[in-house]
Amino acid sequence: MRHDKAAMVIDLARGMAASAEGLTINEMASQMGVGRRTAERMRDAVLMLFPQAEEISDPPSKRWRIRGGLSSFEQAPTATEMLELSKAAASLTASGDPSRAAELQGLERKIKAAMRSTTLNRMAPDLEALVRAETIAVQAGPRPGADETVLATIRGAVLAEAPLHFIYSRPGAEARTRIVTPCGLMFGRANYLVAHVPEADRIQTFRLDRMSSVSAGAGMARPPAEFDLPAFASQSFGIYQDQIEDVVLRIAPEAADEARGWRWHPTQALENQDDGSVLVRFRASGMRELAWHLFSWSGQAQIIQPERLKDVMAEELEKARATIAG
Structure with a gap:
């Protein structure tokens, strides 16, 4: 067996040892990036090398796992x-x-x-x-910080399916006591609690650095059955969630190559134009964060739609001009 194949077999064994319920053949194939027949051959090799591996019946399929983990040799x-x-x-x-x-x-x-x-x-x-x-290039931006106690309390409430109580303070607004159903956490330029607010019957985000007196309450508080955190996070261009709109941008020919290599949004579609430019299409909320990003394209990104994004961009330009004039 060639060295690269042997490495893949060891990698599959690690996956089987890391899964409490075991892996199906299809899951092995997906994890290793190979076809089903290749996955079956790799499984057979794992079973030969690791006799402690066991087969588990899980109708209509079967699973395989390695109980007790692997030795330090395979795990180094x-x-x-x-x-x-x-x-x-x-x-x-x-x-x-x-x-x-x-x-x-x-x-x-x-x-x-x-x-x-x-x-x-x-x-x-x-x-x-x-x-x-190697080093990390630190870019300008907010310091998202998350208090260790707050994180532990939120994670505990998520696991216990308990309501979360806290005081939320926003600039220019009176602090309010909130009782919500925690759905998860989003980490980025700022760190957020994602929660279902019962009185409004909708999902909202709350910045962790604006939360205080955080505690888990009594009783059960389960997120809506249809809620999916990754799907929710992918709706916005950044973090802020508001109305979802169809966005179309035209990137000038001189910046088209860069735009093609840019990850704009999970729903993006790129269309090459005859003049060398490229159209970028996606559906997202967070027009203000998108407008801030478009400033970095130095006039090479033209807004085709929506109109609200044009209005937000014009508003941000006026604010910038006022700052310069002052």
């Missing part, structure tokens, strides 16, 4: 894997989110503590060299 991380973990923690620290960075740093320490000293010593020089050769 690579220098680049440890580097990415270290960089992820450094990125969170640089962006002002030390509590989440501490979680990754704790995981890094646990992984190193579980490694054989010979493996750790062999990896150390390469890891040190890579850490010196």
Whole structure:
């Protein structure tokens, strides 16, 4: 068996050991990026190499898992894997989110503590060299920070399906006590609680840095059955959720190549034009955040629709002019 095939078999074994319920053949194929027949051959190789693997009946299919985990030999991380973990923690620290960075740093320490000293010593020089050769470019923007106690309380309420109580304060508005059903968390330029508000019967977002006196309440509070957090998050261009609109932008020929390589939105579609420009189409909310982004294209992005985005862009330009005039 070639080395790359052997590595794939070990990787599949890790997946089988990491799954409490086991993997079906289709899930193996999806995880490894191969066809079903190849996945079956890889499964057979795993069963031969790891006799502790077991088959589980789950009609109409079958699952396979490895109970008890794998040995440190099969689980030893690579220098680049440890580097990415270290960089992820450094990125969170640089962006002002030390509590989440501490979680990754704790995981890094646990992984190193579980490694054989010979493996750790062999990896150390390469890891040190890579850490010196790579860094995080910190960009201007809000510091999203999330209090460790607040995060723990929200996560506990989500797991317990309990209502969440907190005081919410916004600039220019009176602080209010809110009781909501927590649906999840969104992390980005700012960190948000996503929750169902019973009195309004709708999903809303709440910035974590504006929440205080956070506690889980008594009773049950389950999110709406049809709610899907990734789908909700993908509706907006940024974080802010409002009316969803059809967006069409024309990117000038000189910036078309960059636009084709840009991830605008999960629903995006690109259309090349005869003059070398490209039309970008997607459906999203958050027109103000989109307008802010379009400033970075230095006049090379023309708004075709919607009209509201044009109005928001004009409003932001007027604010900018007023600042300069002042």
